[in-house]
Amino acid sequence: MxxxxxxxxxxxxxxxxxxxxxxxxxxxxxxxxxxxxxxxxxxxxxxxxxxxxxxxxxxxxxxxxxxxxxxxxxxxxxxxxxxxxxxxxxxxxxxxxxxxxxxxxxxxxxxxxxxxxxxxxxxxxxxxxxxxxxxxxxxxxxxxxxxxxxxxxxxxxxxxxxxxxxxxxxxxxxxxxxxxxxxxxxxxxxxxxxxxxxxxxxxxxxxxxxxxxxxRAEHGSVDILLVEAMQHGLSREGHLNICQHFAPLLAEDALLLPEKVSVRAVLTQAEDEFPTEPRAEGEKNTRRIDIGPVLELSRDTLRQLDLLRLDDGSELIRCLQVKIPEDLDTSVEHILLLTTEIQVHQDLSLPEYASGITHPLPDLSVCIGFEPRNPQPGDLLIKPGDSILFYYRKQGLPGFLPVYVEPV
Missing domain, CATH: 3.40.50 (Rossmann fold)
Known part of the structure; x- marks a missing residue:
């Protein structure tokens, strides 16, 4: 050759x-x-x-x-x-x-x-x-x-x-x-x-x-969109923004790779999730409390994202709402984790911890059932039984913004 x-x-x-x-x-x-x-x-x-x-x-x-x-x-x-x-x-x-x-x-x-x-x-x-x-x-x-x-x-x-x-x-x-x-x-x-x-x-x-x-290109002119511009928890880089921009450019039968990015919220204790001794291969933290999905990004959901424009020109995407269990044990401190799983194509996937982009992302600003010893601006104090609504911040360093939901 x-x-x-x-x-x-x-x-x-x-x-x-x-x-x-x-x-x-x-x-x-x-x-x-x-x-x-x-x-x-x-x-x-x-x-x-x-x-x-x-x-x-x-x-x-x-x-x-x-x-x-x-x-x-x-x-x-x-x-x-x-x-x-x-x-x-x-x-x-x-x-x-x-x-x-x-x-x-x-x-x-x-x-x-x-x-x-x-x-x-x-x-x-x-x-x-x-x-x-x-x-x-x-x-x-x-x-x-x-x-x-x-x-x-x-x-x-x-x-x-x-x-x-x-x-x-x-x-x-x-x-x-x-x-x-x-x-x-x-x-x-x-x-x-x-x-x-x-x-x-x-x-x-x-x-x-x-x-x-x-x-810029004609609408419907892209047959395969290959984009992987994220860090764990779909954070920091412009993956979602890029996908949104290309959505109208995709052909009717176009492929989006990865096909699906799924983010969920779980509660856990730091010592359970991040033990001092490494876990055996395949061993999982069985003491997590799953509180629900936050966002699923796919070809089908791209055009259904709920966009909110604020007066200052910034944009947020309204995601899903989760509820903290009412019987949560507050004698121990729980942290909020955003977990990510990625379906690349059909049965080819990246589960949690398989890649740098699927490691769980802790949000230490959310304090569930306790007051932080070193309070910081932006801390969110949450009690058992409270609900959290997630927004996705598009500008600056993109990422999820949890917000307390007032009871009806």
Missing amino acids: DTAVPNPNTQITFMPEDNSSEQQYSYHPSLLASLNQQLRTSLKTPAKISAGEWPERITNVFSESVCQVINDSPALPVFQQCFQELTGFYCSLDIPAPLRQRQFINKNGLVMSPDYAIRTVLDSQRVGAFWQALSNILPQYAERECHLVYPACGPFAPLLLPVLHFLREQQQLPEKLEVTLIDIHPAAAQSLQALVEVTQLDSVVQVLCQDACDY
Whole structure:
């Protein structure tokens, strides 16, 4: 197979920005401390590899990794090898470190730095589930046109690009497939374009550098929407906002991947959920108290979301209401957890704790049956028998906002 070396003069499509866009993309200094700590860990400089070697190295690791995922149940080393090769290629592009490490908040949520986003490849169950799904889905479009859009895809588009290369090698890549990759971060877009070229997928794939929620296309023109832009508890990033934006662009029979994101509220005690000694594999916390669903996000529910616009211009989505059990034992302190399960496609799913994005998210602002020892602004004091209505905050750092419901 012929190989291609990335062209350093390649033009990436940048969309025009108005004044508000320029302000919206400015660096935000007050990001979460945990994320900052991750970003302080600089990437190790890989061994020197010539530009001409990268096409074979990347295509080989794509082929081997996807093949193992489809045919076996691969261990983490498969993804570690993929991560190492992609990281070496990424570092070879000489993208300035301040740009690679830049992170900010725009109107739709947190935009992570590419230096952080590249770690997605190591989330083996998440990546593997999408590879399995897409390797089954895409060959079904052999006889028809298909426009796949992957917004907020990061510097590697890790859920898709390896599968595209693998299917092409297997001569199963649909002839009429068009792929649009979108990322707002210039460093991510530069990495994407180089990766698309080194795998010779540039005849199929277009790279756009813009906010995914500014993407414009004809209604009904998107056949597959692949979007995974969230952290645990459907928080911080713009996943829901992106899905909402693309809803009218989806064709009548379009696929949304993942197919369903389900968030529920449970009560538990911290020592039960997060024991000092790790649980055995598959062992669950049996002392949880499930208090009900909060939100289900799917193709069917997208257009039924109850949007509330406030006077200050911010937007909330009204979600579901839950009730605290009246007989809750208040002699111990319970915490509220938001749990997430993700149905990627059909029977391919990510249950709790299977991936970083399905770890439960505690909301420590909700104090149920006790007063906090160190009160904070925004604390919500709740008694047994009270009801909580959840709203989803769309601006800033998206996430769920629990609100006390006055009894009728």
